[in-house]
Amino acid sequence: MEFPEELVRGSIVPIVLSLLRERPMYGYEIVKLVNARSNGALEWKEGTLYPALHRLQAAGKIKSQWRDAPDAEGGRKRKYYTITPSGLADLGQKVDEWSNFTSAVQKVLRGA
Amino acid sequence: MASPFDPLLDRVTQRLQIDPELQLEVAHELRTHLEESAKEFRAAGRSEDDAIIEASRALGSEEELSEQLWQANRRRMRTRKIARWAIGATLVPGASVIAISVTWTTLLSFALLLSIVSYGTTPSSGLIGLAARHAADRVRANIPQEERDLAQNEGDINARIARADTILQRAPNDPAAYANYALSQLVKLGPSGTAPDLGRLLTVLDRGEVLEPANALYPTLESAVLFEDSTKTDSTANDRFDYRDPNGSGPVFVVPRYTITNRKEFDAALAAFRSASHKKYFDAHTMDAAKRQLDLLPSNSLDGQLLRISLACQILLPHVPKTRDLYDHLGAVVLSAASENDRKSAMDWIDAERRVADMAIERSDVLVELISAARLKEATVGQTALVLEKLGDHTGFDRERDRMIAMEAGVQPRIFAPTSAAELPEKFLSLSDRYFLAASTDVAKINLSAHRDAEYALFDQVSLTIGLLALLIVIGLQLLIAIGTSIRRSERPTLYFIGWRRVIKIVAVAIILPAGAYLAYAWSPISGRIYGAPALAGVLVVEYSLVGLIMFSILRVLFDTALRERSAELGLDTANTPAAPSATWRYAELMLGVIAFAYIAIERWYIATHNVGGKFSASMGIGFAISICIWMFDLVTLLVGTHTTRADSRNLIELCALLLIVAAIGIGLFFKGLEAFAAVGVVAVMIAIVVIAISRWLRAKRENLPEISWRLAIVPLELLTVLILAILVLPLLQMTERCATNQFQRPVPYLTNEIENSQYHDLRTQLLQDIVPPAREAS
Numbered sequence: 001m002e003f004p005e006e007l008v009r010g011s012i013v014p015i016v017l018s019l020l021r022e023r024p025m026y027g028y029e030i031v032k033l034v035n036a037r038s039n040g041a042l043e044w045k046e047g048t049l050y051p052a053l054h055r056l057q058a059a060g061k062i063k064s065q066w067r068d069a070p071d072a073e074g075g076r077k078r079k080y081y082t083i084t085p086s087g088l089a090d091l092g093q094k095v096d097e098w099s100n101f102t103s104a105v106q107k108v109l110r111g112a
Numbered sequence: 113m114a115s116p117f118d119p120l121l122d123r124v125t126q127r128l129q130i131d132p133e134l135q136l137e138v139a140h141e142l143r144t145h146l147e148e149s150a151k152e153f154r155a156a157g158r159s160e161d162d163a164i165i166e167a168s169r170a171l172g173s174e175e176e177l178s179e180q181l182w183q184a185n186r187r188r189m190r191t192r193k194i195a196r197w198a199i200g201a202t203l204v205p206g207a208s209v210i211a212i213s214v215t216w217t218t219l220l221s222f223a224l225l226l227s228i229v230s231y232g233t234t235p236s237s238g239l240i241g242l243a244a245r246h247a248a249d250r251v252r253a254n255i256p257q258e259e260r261d262l263a264q265n266e267g268d269i270n271a272r273i274a275r276a277d278t279i280l281q282r283a284p285n286d287p288a289a290y291a292n293y294a295l296s297q298l299v300k301l302g303p304s305g306t307a308p309d310l311g312r313l314l315t316v317l318d319r320g321e322v323l324e325p326a327n328a329l330y331p332t333l334e335s336a337v338l339f340e341d342s343t344k345t346d347s348t349a350n351d352r353f354d355y356r357d358p359n360g361s362g363p364v365f366v367v368p369r370y371t372i373t374n375r376k377e378f379d380a381a382l383a384a385f386r387s388a389s390h391k392k393y394f395d396a397h398t399m400d401a402a403k404r405q406l407d408l409l410p411s412n413s414l415d416g417q418l419l420r421i422s423l424a425c426q427i428l429l430p431h432v433p434k435t436r437d438l439y440d441h442l443g444a445v446v447l448s449a450a451s452e453n454d455r456k457s458a459m460d461w462i463d464a465e466r467r468v469a470d471m472a473i474e475r476s477d478v479l480v481e482l483i484s485a486a487r488l489k490e491a492t493v494g495q496t497a498l499v500l501e502k503l504g505d506h507t508g509f510d511r512e513r514d515r516m517i518a519m520e521a522g523v524q525p526r527i528f529a530p531t532s533a534a535e536l537p538e539k540f541l542s543l544s545d546r547y548f549l550a551a552s553t554d555v556a557k558i559n560l561s562a563h564r565d566a567e568y569a570l571f572d573q574v575s576l577t578i579g580l581l582a583l584l585i586v587i588g589l590q591l592l593i594a595i596g597t598s599i600r601r602s603e604r605p606t607l608y609f610i611g612w613r614r615v616i617k618i619v620a621v622a623i624i625l626p627a628g629a630y631l632a633y634a635w636s637p638i639s640g641r642i643y644g645a646p647a648l649a650g651v652l653v654v655e656y657s658l659v660g661l662i663m664f665s666i667l668r669v670l671f672d673t674a675l676r677e678r679s680a681e682l683g684l685d686t687a688n689t690p691a692a693p694s695a696t697w698r699y700a701e702l703m704l705g706v707i708a709f710a711y712i713a714i715e716r717w718y719i720a721t722h723n724v725g726g727k728f729s730a731s732m733g734i735g736f737a738i739s740i741c742i743w744m745f746d747l748v749t750l751l752v753g754t755h756t757t758r759a760d761s762r763n764l765i766e767l768c769a770l771l772l773i774v775a776a777i778g779i780g781l782f783f784k785g786l787e788a789f790a791a792v793g794v795v796a797v798m799i800a801i802v803v804i805a806i807s808r809w810l811r812a813k814r815e816n817l818p819e820i821s822w823r824l825a826i827v828p829l830e831l832l833t834v835l836i837l838a839i840l841v842l843p844l845l846q847m848t849e850r851c852a853t854n855q856f857q858r859p860v861p862y863l864t865n866e867i868e869n870s871q872y873h874d875l876r877t878q879l880l881q882d883i884v885p886p887a888r889e890a891s
Contacts, residue, residue, distance in 0.1 A: 047124075047173070051183065054181070054184035076680075
């Protein structure tokens with residue numbers, strides 16, 4: 001099942017923050033994890049992730065650091081993102097917003 | 113390392129090109145993503161080409177991604193642009209201005225100090241003289257315009273007379289102002305003055321006598337210039353006797369003979385001296401003039417204090433050689449009378465001479481004047497001996513000659529040597545002790561620590577500022593090379609930032625740690641800073657150079673590591689970044705360090721065991737040679753690293769040629785051939801570096817190494833280093849000034865505001881009473 005693009009785009013920020021709360025991750029790892037956990041239901045266009053990461057970084061919600069990739073050849077580096085305290089605070093708010101939104105939508109749909 | 117995704121990444125990140133570093137970073141992040149994605153597709157059985165196509169497709173729409181990346185990074189790019197502009201506008205000029213200003217101030221002070229310790233006067237020529245005069249003018253600029261004339265001794269004699277005249281116009285009846293003016297005129301006359309000059313001087317001296325009728329100064333000087341003008345030295349004959357002085361050497365007491373060329377002037381000279389001998393006092397007012405000068409100088413700056421010393425040493429004493437010549441003429445008159453068996457006349461003239469000498473001794477406020485007056489009195493004893501010899505009284509001759517020797521023994525050790533080796537161990541020799549410590553001072557009881565602090569702070573300042581200059585030169589060269597490269601390639605070079613964490617790490621490890629370690633060493637007893645700074649000069653330059661070598665080596669290693677890391681983050685080919693230093697280079701560095709340490713150890717041991725710090729000049733030459741080698745090594749190392757590109761190697765050759773010229777000029781100016789072996793060593797090292805540079809350039813050309821220059825990337829960091837070093841200099845500058853204000857303000861023994869209460873009082877008493885009883889009584 002493919003979700004509308006607007007819906008997917010709106011869910012990126014809470015999903016990314018939520019995943020980064022677990023541990024620092026790099027972009028490709030986030031994409032793979034989202035695919036795995038949603039059983040392929042949330043199949044992002046991978047390119048949309050990076051502008052979101054950059055926006056979150058500019059807003060101070062996450063920070064990045066280049067680290068050696070343990071499994072990569074030739075000393076290749078990956079850019080790892082880590083959630084900041086401000087990002088953590090924002091995550092709670094985003095989760096509440098999302099719950100309230102989906103609950104409100106469900107109520108409307110049931111009423112119909 | 114080209115990637116199959118590069119064309120796609122170029123298109124996607126094209127809108128970020130106004131921030132090339134960010135464009136590279138974003139492209140590299142996407143590249144790693146695409147490569148991992150393609151790898152998975154390949155693992156799933158797709159062909160190489162299919163994997164690339166699928167990975168690219170998974171990324172989404174190029175246009176959309178490009179737009180989103182632009183939107184997401186727009187603010188960031190703007191902020192980074194402003195930050196770059198702000199750094200360019202403040203860091204570069206700020207660091208340069210602070211570094212140059214601190215360096216300039218320190219070098220001026222050092223020039224002033226060098227001029228003082230050299231001869232006590234500001235040299236009129238050469239770079240040091242130029243800098244010292246500039247420093248002095250800067251201090252005098254703080255003196256009110258109307259008083260400025262008084263605080264200046266240097267320059268053309270006509271200018272000095274004009275200044276003395278200006279001072280006199282403001283106080284026409286002031287005896288000190290008049291004496292200052294008259295003595296300036298005396299300097300202008302010189303030994304071969306013209307008749308109009310002589311006439312003008314006699315008028316000036318006559319006016320002086322009217323102003324101060326009881327002062328023997330004016331008739332004495334009148335007599336001296338008239339004798340000089342009315343006689344001609346007869347070089348074929350003189351009266352003399354040999355004797356053995358307290359040092360064991362054998363000088364000669366000589367009274368020249370003269371031929372009278374103008375009898376009228378000669379008689380006038382005799383009359384003038386006779387008149388002088390009946391005056392009440394002899395006063396050149398030297399101290400008055402000097403004190404007025406010194407009181408004008410601001411005391412709150414290092415330069416002010418240094419100029420104070422300089423002026424104290426430059427006190428105008430033209431009457432001193434004039435009176436000495438006068439006593440030669442009078443001696444000739446005395447011996448002429450003795451030749452005619454006119455004992456009474458001879459003794460009368462000697463008596464007149466002694467009265468004038470005693471008057472000079474009584475009123476001599478300045479030590480040099482006092483010593484000179486003592487010499488006059490000594491001359492009367494020598495003349496007495498010759499008179500008695502001529503009259504056949506050989507016992508009297510022996511007695512008077514022995515009196516003269518005894519007098520010299522009492523006076524000589526104090527002439528210009530209040531800190532002779534016997535009284536002041538040379539390990540305590542310092543920049544200004546010789547001017548401040550009295551002959552009878554018990555050195556062991558003096559607390560020299562504050563004085564030492566001032567000296568070493570000055571040395572530390574100079575070394576740090578030399579380091580600043582070296583860094584500025586390196587940065588300037590790097591910028592020039594970068595500009596040249598960009599013009600040649602018709603593109604603007606990208607400025608990479610290695611990141612604040614790395615900056616902090618580099619500054620802490622390469623600058624603060626070695627500087628802090630050296631500071632701790634300098635404060636500890638093992639540094640040997642209980643000795644005067646000049647005694648340790650050779651050791652100090654090597655120590656500074658070693659610290660510089662350590663700093664530069666760490667800087668280079670950390671810079672290179674940081675650049676390699678950053679280039680990996682940006683997905684650039686790390687093969688073009690500076691490579692690790694070669695083993696030969698490291699061994700050379702290590703050997704230089706070992707030699708420097710060995711030198712420091714041997715020198716320190718020698719100074720401590722032989723107590724000859726100040727005289728160890730030969731080893732100081734070796735110290736300078738080692739230091740110059742280290743600095744050459746440092747500069748080359750920092751500037752070019754291991755020079756893996758053609759541009760680097762070419763630049764190394766240019767740098768060596770430049771340093772060769774600078775070093776040749778420096779050696780010519782400062783070593784003056786005395787340290788030829790050091791010069792030969794330095795030139796040999798430089799030639800070796802040039803040879804190595806050329807061979808490496810040829811190798812680089814043969815291997816067709818790229819011309820990419822990474823130097824520009826470290827320029828901001830180097831500027832930060834300059835700022836930190838400049839900040840380190842500032843407290844040292846304050847420390848020097850504080851110590852200088854405390855220490856250099858002590859009264860100078862040459863001046864007599866202490867003379868009544870010091871050992872010179874005893875010397876004066878001895879001169880007047882004990883050492884030489886009047887010849888008439890003796891005879």
